[in-house]
Structure formats: structure tokens, C-alpha cells
Amino acid sequence: MLRRPLVLFTICWLLGSCAAAGLESRGVLLAGGSLAAAWLAMLLRQRTAWPLAVSCLLAFGIAAGERVWVDSHNVSSLPEILISAGPGTTTSYEAEVTGAISSSVEIDGDRVQFRMTANDVRLTGEQAVRDISGESLLVQVRLAAQTELALAARWQRGERISIAGELTQPTEATNFGGFDYRRYLKSQRIHWLFKASGAASLHTSAGARFSMASMLSRIDAMRTALGNRMDALYPGEQSGYMKGLVLGISDDLDPDRFRQFSQLGLTHILAISGLHVAVFLYVLSGLLRLLRMTRERMLLLMIVAVPFYVLLAGASPSVMRAGIMAMLGLAAARMDKLKDGLHLLAAAALIMLAWDPYMLSNVGFQLSFLVTAGLILGVPPVRRWLPSGPRTKALFDLITVTIVAQAISFPLTVYYFNQFHLLSLLANFVLVPFISFIVMPLGGASLILDAIWHPAGSLLAMAAILGNKLTFGFVLKLSQIQSFRMIWATPSLIWVLCMYTAIAVSLTTLRSAFNRRHLVPNEQGLEYDSNNELQGSPLSAQSQSLQASDLTETQPLDRTEPIPFISPYSSEGAYKPNIIIRRLLPLFCLLILVIPLLWAYYPDWKDNDAYVSFLDVGQGDSILIRTSSGKHILIDGGGSVVFRKPGDEWRERRDPFEVGQKVVVPLLQQRGVHAIDLLVLSHLDSDHIKGLTAVLKQIPVKRILWNGTYKPSPDAQSVLQTAVENHIPLYRAEGGLSWKMDEHATIELIGAAPDTTINQTAFIPTVKEQNGQSVALLLHLYDRTFILTGDADKAEEDFLLSQFQRLHPEQQQNKSIDVLKVSHHGSKTSSSEAWLAYWHPNMAVISVGRNNLYGHPNTNVLERLETSGTQVKRTDLNGEVQFRISEKNQLQMRQKVVNN
Structure with a gap:
């Protein structure tokens, strides 16, 4: 690595930018001092030269200063008022x-x-x-x-x-x-x-007629024209898919299809990247050769053409990285000074970060550069351990690239997306070459030929359509296998660093062990021999002075040349690797990777505290409960009510905001909810259950507790039908029953709702007005008690009190409960004086939307709560409200938004 000064310079630039972005001034100075101490130690050991050390320290300082300057100027021009x-x-x-x-x-x-x-x-x-x-x-x-x-x-x-x-x-x-x-x-x-x-x-x-904006406007017009041509060539959702695949236009990509690709880790296929740039340059070079253009002029035209393609493809970080690397590589080739890929990658990262330091926080930027660097450094050592016969070379090359790419992207995938599908490796192995070398070229060729001769373009489009159908069917089948889908809690940045350190150690170990396998002693030195046989060319003194870590990973090994490696073995006989060590080596590499994996998958295995989180889902309810043993209960899932008039279908958006998909599911995944042990539907109004359709489709649910009725609405039908299709058992809530989740968590049903409106002749009665049918329960965690009653109105509250007293005649409510979930978002029809006087809650939480049209919470309800001495928290003012019950029965509360 010391023979790659540009790479080291870029790494120090990255460190400086990261330090300034995530640390205070003292932290930046401490990080800079630590880096200076490390370079000083290397200078004292004569492992580097002082110009390189000074340059890298300057890179750290300049990058940190640039980020501080950019942050200080990234403010609004409007006054603080x-x-x-x-x-x-x-x-x-x-x-x-x-x-x-x-x-x-x-x-x-x-x-x-x-x-x-x-x-x-x-x-x-x-x-x-x-x-x-x-x-x-x-x-x-x-x-x-x-x-x-x-x-x-x-x-x-x-x-x-x-x-x-x-x-x-x-x-x-x-x-x-x-x-x-x-x-x-x-x-x-x-x-x-x-x-x-x-x-x-x-x-x-x-x-202005001549400006950067006007030029980009023409590029926009060209992208739109090409997109319209795609619409004419491909039907329905295939048009949106092909526009994303070939042109980088993702606006019309079907959201459900994108989620299927995302679950299998295939979204990188839909992002314009290095492969697209390579295909573009290959086609362009072929056309220029037909014109009998000289090599120098051809390279120059290709350099000029790359920025145009980058802009045409949308200029995402991945295509910008590939474009800059291509331009640098073409320029170096024109000057006959082409360096290895790691130099080009470092130069591209340096240019992009110097232009905009905020690129560092872009997920596409991070994945693009890390995966590319991982392939450059990781493919050679992994490939050497796999068979290399002429018939299987291409197969094992593909296997190696797929494994390394998945390993490098895995930590960031878990950190940002909280999921990983065990069939992702298979999906990438099959679909990446199929789409990259068949479907995508067919799509690009059909677009070009359509402009020349429509029948030819349509013929190629038909072949691409068939390929897309095979792709969609394969992706759908794999994504439906939910047992292979793993949910990961958001890990810490320290874990991400540990994972990349473990990967680097594994690759270094594999490389070092492979090199030792192919070294035999000689009186003049050590030489490389794939058959472990002695070669005749001695190593030069200069080669012996090099370290194994200085090998250029991107250059293929020449088996007729000596490897620069200092061996610790004597020349008395050939080194024969211990077969036990060779067999245990992969196990060692696997072990140093498995330990942090288990750490991330079970991050709270020693946490014996219980948690109750009132999520902010707007005008609706959603409560997540974690018991001391790690079991999860979800009560409701929020949901917004949409009022659409006939003839307003044009207003429908491609991927409209849906609270279950956009809020509840991501929060469950971030908190490592591998499965929901009990899902409670308080009642079937949309603002409580609409978001649960997305939950049922993406999070395994073991059982459902609901009020035993049916509401004739699309949202209620969707939730219940999805539950039946997933073979989830449903239990009817009845007064007096209890559900023991573990040793320290119990659910006690207060009572059944009044049945005056229920048609007793129906197996599942139909009830349109659901508020008075809400499931009411007491949640006991350790010795703390929460009362949760959905949208119960005053009539149901009175009924529940009478039934609870009838079922527990020996129990008089003298002790205050800890937390009350205020019914019906603080509506005036709930939280009566009798209800509050009986339970006498210490705290109350109102789940309510900001600026809602219903005037919730009602001022009378707030006054009654204040009169009863109850402390009130509201999700519209305080965001998520979370309670923690420790093993010592201590109750702690925190809120996301702290109002002054």
C-alpha cells in the first residue's frame, strides 16, 4: 500500500472529512494528532518517506477544513425569526x-x-x-x-x-x-x-439562453424523448424497468417490483454504474474503429463522450464514479501511463469529495466505492483458492466476484436497509450476468435501432421483454420465500468498522497463506512455482527487500517471475503447508466473521428491560412492546384515511405515502424485530390497521388478537385476507382472559365490548362503527401497568368498568396505574371523569396527528387529565414516547422531541 501514495492521500482525505463531519473540534484535533503520531512512528521505523507523510497529513487537514467551511456556509439566508x-x-x-x-x-x-x-x-x-x-x-x-x-x-x-x-x-x-x-x-x-x-x-x-441550466435542460429533453421511445417499445411496468436499467430514469419503476429487487439485494442492477459506462465505451470504440480513426484521436473522443453519457444517465454518484475513472483511465492510456484500478478509484473519490464533501454521506457513493475497492483487492486472493481449470474458469470467476461483492456490501446493507436475504447470493449469481450481458444490451440496442428502423428495434424489444418476464418471475419466487429473509437491527458504526476489519484480515490471511504454499527455498532466494517445484531464476536483492503487502493486487501474477516475498523458512528443504492448517484456515476466516455477525443479529440478548413505545404515526395508533425476554407485541399499525372523489384517479401517485410501508415497517426493522409474537388489532378503523398490511407482508407474525368483528372496508378486508393467506391464527378478544407472554409480561383483557349491535347469527359479525368495539387490555410488565383501550368511547368505558368490577369483585382500584393510553386520540367522547377516577393514571399518552382536522385532543379531555393530576405526553408535540421498565421495576420515560 505504501507504493500507492495517491491511495494513502485519498484515505487521509476521507479521514479528515469524516472527522470534521462527525466530531467536534477537539475530536478532530485528537484524530489529527493520532494520525500524525502514526506517520511519525512509520518515519522512525523508516517505513515511509517524509514527503508522503507530510502530504497525507495535509490531506487530512485540508479535508477537515473544507468540511468545516462548507458546514458553516450551509445555512439559510432567511432570518432566524x-x-x-x-x-x-x-x-x-x-x-x-x-x-x-x-x-x-x-x-x-x-x-x-x-x-x-x-x-x-x-x-x-x-x-x-x-x-x-x-x-x-x-x-x-x-x-x-x-x-x-x-x-x-x-x-x-x-x-x-x-x-x-x-x-x-x-x-x-x-x-x-x-x-x-x-x-x-x-x-x-x-x-x-x-x-x-x-x-x-x-x-x-x-x-438565459446560454447557461449551464439551459444546457442541462436540453439533456433533460433528450432523456424525456428517449424515455418516451422506451414507452413505445415496452409495455406497462416493463417500460419503467427498462428506463431505469438503460437510461437511469427511475421515476416510473413499479414500487412493488423495486421492493422485491431490494429484498434480494439487486437494486444495484437498476443503478447506472461502471458496467454501463464500459458497454457505452465498447460500442463507441467499435464505431470509431469502423471510421479508421487513430488510437490517440479515438481515446480523446471517448474522453469527451463520457461526461455526456454521465449526464444523460442521470449523474448519480455511481455513474459519476465510473465516468471519472473511465476518463482518467483513458487519459492515462493515451499518455501510456495507465496505472492500476485502485489508483483510478482513489483519484475519482478525491475529485468527487473535493467538489462536494457531502458526497460522503450518500449511500450510493459509499456502496459504489467500497464495492469497487473490494473487488480490486478481494477478488485475486479469493480466486486463487478456487479451481482454475480451463473449463470452469469463467464459472469460478463469476462465483468469486459475486461472493466478494456480497461480502463487501453486506455491512452497509445491514446498516442502511436492516435486511438481508440468504438467497441474495443466488439471485446475484444468476441475474447479474443475465441482465448485464443479455437484457441490458438488448434494451440499449432496441432503443438505438428503433430510431433507425422501427421493426428491428421492436424485434430486439420482444427478446428483452421475454428476458424481463423470466427475471420478474425469478425475483418474485425468491422474494416470496420469507424464511430466508433476515431482519437486522441498525448496528453501530463501530460494528461496521469491525466487520470491514474482519473482512480485511480474512483476505490478508488467504493471500498470505496462498503465497506461502507456492514458495520453495533456494540458495539464492525463494521463487514462485504453482507445482511447488524449484525454478532457476534467483530473486534479486531489490525484490527481497519488498513486503508482501506491496503487491499490486490488480495485476495478474506471472508464474515465470519470482514473487517478492521474504520467507521465514530455512533453505534445508521445501516448505510443505501443514494440511491441518490449510483445512482450518477457512474455518478461522469464517470464525472472525461470524462473531460480529452474531453480535449484530442479537444486539440485545443481555437486555432484560422491557419497553413500551408509542410510535408517532400521525393521526392514528401504533404501539410497540418488547418484553424482558425479547418478545414483541405490536398494537395497531396506523394508517391515513384518503378521501378520493370519482374522476380523481389521475391524482394517484406512483408510490403514495403509506404509514405502514414508510414508517412502521422501517422502525420495526431498525429495532431488530425478527418476528411479532402477538399482533393486536384494537379495532378495524383505517387509522389503526391500514399500515398493518405492509407489516404482515414484510414481518413474520405468529398470532393475531382482534375484536372478533368484520368491517366492510377495503383496509379491513386487506388486513384480514393477508392474515388468512399467511396462515396466521386469529384469536377473538374476550373479557377475563389473559395472555402470559413470559415470566414478567402478561396481557389481561379488561372485558368484551357491548354486543347490542352485533348480529349473533353471523360467525364473524359485521360492525361498521368500530370505536365502541375496541379491544381493551391491561399490560403488566414487571410490576408496572399500562392500560390500552384503542378508540373506546364513553359507553364502552362504562361497560368495561362494570364488567371488570364484576369479573374481579374482590379487587378495588386503589392503586394508580402507571400509564394510560388516552382513547380515541383525546376525543371528547372518551376519557370520562369516572374512567379517570377509577384508574387514576400517573401518566397519559395521546397518539394524535399534527394539525388534524378533528380538533384532537379535545380541550375538555386535557382539562380532565390535568385535574386528575396526570402528566400528559402527545405524539404531535413530543414525537415518539417510549417507556423503559428495568429489572428493578424502575420506570423511565423519554420522548423524541423535547419542546422548550
């Missing part, structure tokens, strides 16, 4: 903004979204215009009528606009571990959302 108090307080300002469209315009249903570079803003009620030149805003326009779609389609990047609407801040994460939209947009230098209603609120005019 406009900043909202936080996610619990939604602040908006009516305003008019002028500027220019600075991104492509995305149309999804009735929403149009684009970035704009603002020049000035005038708040309603103010006469003065505020100068905010250079401020980036994310504009979202909700169209008022279907006829406005055509008007929005004509908006282009580079046009000047004047728009009236509402200026708001992006939301922060309101659940522990939830997605922080404000932080995400800040990494793109966006601090404000601007929401407008109707296309009439926006007025456009022509922008």
Missing part, C-alpha cells in the same frame, strides 16, 4: 418567490416537484422584498385539475419563475431512528420547502 421551534410546531409563511428552476421537473400524480434557485422573497404583509440570492428551495405544486398536467409538462430547467404559496421547513425525525427529512435536504443545501396550490400560482418566462 422565520425558523420554526421544531417538529412539534408547524410554522408556515405565505410568500411570493422569484428565481429560476434549477432541476428537472418531476410530475407524480397531482404533485409537481423541482428545485429552484431563489433570488428574492416577499412575505405576505410585508412591503419590503428580502434578498435571498442563491437560496435553494424545494418547490412542490399540487395541481388543481387534470388539465394542468399538460401545462406542468412544459416547465423546464433554466426557466425564470415567479410563484406564490407557502414557505415551510422540512420535518425532522419524530421517531427514534426515523427518517430525518430536514437533515437529508440540508445535505443537498436545501433548508425550505415552498408549497403552492394549482398551476396558476406559478408564472414562467424564458431564462
Whole structure:
């Protein structure tokens, strides 16, 4: 590695940028001092030269300084008075903004979204215009009528606009571990959302004719034209798939299909990357050879063509990395100074991070560079341990690349996506070559030929369509095998570093052991021999002075040349590897990988505390419970009610926000919920169970407890039907029953709901009004008690009290319960004085949406809670509210949003 100064320089640059991004000033100084001490030790041992050490320390300092400078300037131009108090307080300002469209315009249903570079803003009620030149805003326009779609389609990047609407801040994460939209947009230098209603609120005019924005606008037009041609060649969802595969246009990709690919770790296929750039350059070089162009001129034209392809493919981090590496490689080849791939990779990373240090936090950037570096360094040592016969070489080459790529991407996959499918290796082994070398070239060729002669393009498209059908069927079959899908809690960054250290140690061990297998002693030195036979060429003194770690991994080994390696063995006889050591070596490599894997898969195996988390799902309920033994109970899954008028189907978005898919499932996965031991449906209203369809499809559920009724609604039908299809047993809640989850966790059903509206002749009675049929239960964790009653109204509360007292005549409620979940989001029809007086809760949690249309929670309910001496927490103000019960029966509470 010391013979790769550019690689070391880039690594130190990365360290400096990471330190400045994640540490305070003292931490950055400490990290820099540690790095300086390490280089000083290497200088004292004469393992490096001082120019390299100084350069690398400068790289650390420059990168850290650049990140600090960028962070200090990444602020809004608007005054502090406009900043909202936080996610619990939604602040908006009516305003008019002028500027220019600075991104492509995305149309999804009735929403149009684009970035704009603002020049000035005038708040309603103010006469003065505020100068905010250079401020980036994310504009979202909700169209008022279907006829406005055509008007929005004509908006282009580079046009000047004047728009009236509402200026708001992006939301922060309101659940522990939830997605922080404000932080995400800040990494793109966006601090404000601007929401407008109707296309009439926006007025456009022509922008500068010769500018970067106008040039990119032409690229957008070309991408749109190519996408329209794909729509004509491929039917339905195949069009969206092929546009993503060939052009990098992912807007029309079917969300369910993408999730299937994601579960199997195949999303990298849909991202334009090095393979696409390689195919593009291969085709271009073939065309240039037909024109009998000289090598130098051909390389120059290819260098010029790469940026155009990068822009045409969407300029994602992966394609930018591949494009920069290609340009550097072509330039080096033109100067006859082509270095190994690791140098090119380091140069590409250095250029991208120097241009934008926020690239470091981009998941695509991280995966692209780590996997590429892993393939460069990891494929050679792994491949040497596999057979290399002429008939099986290609097969084992593919096996090696697949294994190494999966191993390198695994830690980041677990860290960001919390899942890994055991059949991912098989899926990648089969589909990567099939799609990369058959389907993708057919798609590109069909697009080109269609422009020349439509019948030829259609013929190739038919072949690609058949290939896509095989791909979709194969992916669907594998993704449906849920028993091979593993859910991982979000690990710490220390674990990620440990995993990559273990992988590096394994690869180094394999490489070192292989080299020793092929060394035999000689009076003049040691030589490489695949058959363990003595060769005649002695090693030079210069070769003997090199270390094994200095070998260039990307260069194939020449078996007629000596390997520069210092052997610890004497020259009295040939070294014969101990067969026991050779057999135990893979076991050793496996062991150092398995230990951190078990650590990550069972992160809380020694945690005997119990947890109750009231998740923030907006205007709905969702409660996650973890018992002391690690069992999980989920009560409800949230869900938003959508009111759609006839004829408004055009408003439907490709992947609409659904709280189960976007909030509940990710939170369960992040917390390592491998399975739900008990799923409780308090009742069948949509705001409680709509999100559970996604939960049932992605998280194994062992059993369901529900109120024993049926509601004629699509959401209720979807949940119950999914449960039946997954063969999940359903239990009817009845008063007086109890469910012992483990030694310290018990569920006690308070009582059954009044049955006056139930048709007793039906096996599963149909009940339209479900609030009064809510499942009410007492949850006992250690010696702490929670009462959870769904949306029970006053009538059900009175009934439950009478039935509970009838079932427990000997029990008088003198002791206060610990936590009450306020029924029906704090509606005035619940939490009566008699109910609060009987249970006398110490704390209460209201699950309610921000700025909801129902006026929840009701002021009378809040007054009754205050009068009873109950401390109140609300998800609209406090975000997720979480309770922890320790082995010593101590009750601790924390909230995601702390209001001043």
C-alpha cells in the first residue's frame, strides 16, 4: 500500500472529512494528532518517506477544513425569526418567490416537484422584498385539475419563475431512528420547502439562453424523448424497468417490483454504474474503429463522450464514479501511463469529495466505492483458492466476484436497509450476468435501432421483454420465500468498522497463506512455482527487500517471475503447508466473521428491560412492546384515511405515502424485530390497521388478537385476507382472559365490548362503527401497568368498568396505574371523569396527528387529565414516547422531541 501514495492521500482525505463531519473540534484535533503520531512512528521505523507523510497529513487537514467551511456556509439566508421551534410546531409563511428552476421537473400524480434557485422573497404583509440570492428551495405544486398536467409538462430547467404559496421547513425525525427529512435536504443545501396550490400560482418566462441550466435542460429533453421511445417499445411496468436499467430514469419503476429487487439485494442492477459506462465505451470504440480513426484521436473522443453519457444517465454518484475513472483511465492510456484500478478509484473519490464533501454521506457513493475497492483487492486472493481449470474458469470467476461483492456490501446493507436475504447470493449469481450481458444490451440496442428502423428495434424489444418476464418471475419466487429473509437491527458504526476489519484480515490471511504454499527455498532466494517445484531464476536483492503487502493486487501474477516475498523458512528443504492448517484456515476466516455477525443479529440478548413505545404515526395508533425476554407485541399499525372523489384517479401517485410501508415497517426493522409474537388489532378503523398490511407482508407474525368483528372496508378486508393467506391464527378478544407472554409480561383483557349491535347469527359479525368495539387490555410488565383501550368511547368505558368490577369483585382500584393510553386520540367522547377516577393514571399518552382536522385532543379531555393530576405526553408535540421498565421495576420515560 505504501507504493500507492495517491491511495494513502485519498484515505487521509476521507479521514479528515469524516472527522470534521462527525466530531467536534477537539475530536478532530485528537484524530489529527493520532494520525500524525502514526506517520511519525512509520518515519522512525523508516517505513515511509517524509514527503508522503507530510502530504497525507495535509490531506487530512485540508479535508477537515473544507468540511468545516462548507458546514458553516450551509445555512439559510432567511432570518432566524422565520425558523420554526421544531417538529412539534408547524410554522408556515405565505410568500411570493422569484428565481429560476434549477432541476428537472418531476410530475407524480397531482404533485409537481423541482428545485429552484431563489433570488428574492416577499412575505405576505410585508412591503419590503428580502434578498435571498442563491437560496435553494424545494418547490412542490399540487395541481388543481387534470388539465394542468399538460401545462406542468412544459416547465423546464433554466426557466425564470415567479410563484406564490407557502414557505415551510422540512420535518425532522419524530421517531427514534426515523427518517430525518430536514437533515437529508440540508445535505443537498436545501433548508425550505415552498408549497403552492394549482398551476396558476406559478408564472414562467424564458431564462438565459446560454447557461449551464439551459444546457442541462436540453439533456433533460433528450432523456424525456428517449424515455418516451422506451414507452413505445415496452409495455406497462416493463417500460419503467427498462428506463431505469438503460437510461437511469427511475421515476416510473413499479414500487412493488423495486421492493422485491431490494429484498434480494439487486437494486444495484437498476443503478447506472461502471458496467454501463464500459458497454457505452465498447460500442463507441467499435464505431470509431469502423471510421479508421487513430488510437490517440479515438481515446480523446471517448474522453469527451463520457461526461455526456454521465449526464444523460442521470449523474448519480455511481455513474459519476465510473465516468471519472473511465476518463482518467483513458487519459492515462493515451499518455501510456495507465496505472492500476485502485489508483483510478482513489483519484475519482478525491475529485468527487473535493467538489462536494457531502458526497460522503450518500449511500450510493459509499456502496459504489467500497464495492469497487473490494473487488480490486478481494477478488485475486479469493480466486486463487478456487479451481482454475480451463473449463470452469469463467464459472469460478463469476462465483468469486459475486461472493466478494456480497461480502463487501453486506455491512452497509445491514446498516442502511436492516435486511438481508440468504438467497441474495443466488439471485446475484444468476441475474447479474443475465441482465448485464443479455437484457441490458438488448434494451440499449432496441432503443438505438428503433430510431433507425422501427421493426428491428421492436424485434430486439420482444427478446428483452421475454428476458424481463423470466427475471420478474425469478425475483418474485425468491422474494416470496420469507424464511430466508433476515431482519437486522441498525448496528453501530463501530460494528461496521469491525466487520470491514474482519473482512480485511480474512483476505490478508488467504493471500498470505496462498503465497506461502507456492514458495520453495533456494540458495539464492525463494521463487514462485504453482507445482511447488524449484525454478532457476534467483530473486534479486531489490525484490527481497519488498513486503508482501506491496503487491499490486490488480495485476495478474506471472508464474515465470519470482514473487517478492521474504520467507521465514530455512533453505534445508521445501516448505510443505501443514494440511491441518490449510483445512482450518477457512474455518478461522469464517470464525472472525461470524462473531460480529452474531453480535449484530442479537444486539440485545443481555437486555432484560422491557419497553413500551408509542410510535408517532400521525393521526392514528401504533404501539410497540418488547418484553424482558425479547418478545414483541405490536398494537395497531396506523394508517391515513384518503378521501378520493370519482374522476380523481389521475391524482394517484406512483408510490403514495403509506404509514405502514414508510414508517412502521422501517422502525420495526431498525429495532431488530425478527418476528411479532402477538399482533393486536384494537379495532378495524383505517387509522389503526391500514399500515398493518405492509407489516404482515414484510414481518413474520405468529398470532393475531382482534375484536372478533368484520368491517366492510377495503383496509379491513386487506388486513384480514393477508392474515388468512399467511396462515396466521386469529384469536377473538374476550373479557377475563389473559395472555402470559413470559415470566414478567402478561396481557389481561379488561372485558368484551357491548354486543347490542352485533348480529349473533353471523360467525364473524359485521360492525361498521368500530370505536365502541375496541379491544381493551391491561399490560403488566414487571410490576408496572399500562392500560390500552384503542378508540373506546364513553359507553364502552362504562361497560368495561362494570364488567371488570364484576369479573374481579374482590379487587378495588386503589392503586394508580402507571400509564394510560388516552382513547380515541383525546376525543371528547372518551376519557370520562369516572374512567379517570377509577384508574387514576400517573401518566397519559395521546397518539394524535399534527394539525388534524378533528380538533384532537379535545380541550375538555386535557382539562380532565390535568385535574386528575396526570402528566400528559402527545405524539404531535413530543414525537415518539417510549417507556423503559428495568429489572428493578424502575420506570423511565423519554420522548423524541423535547419542546422548550
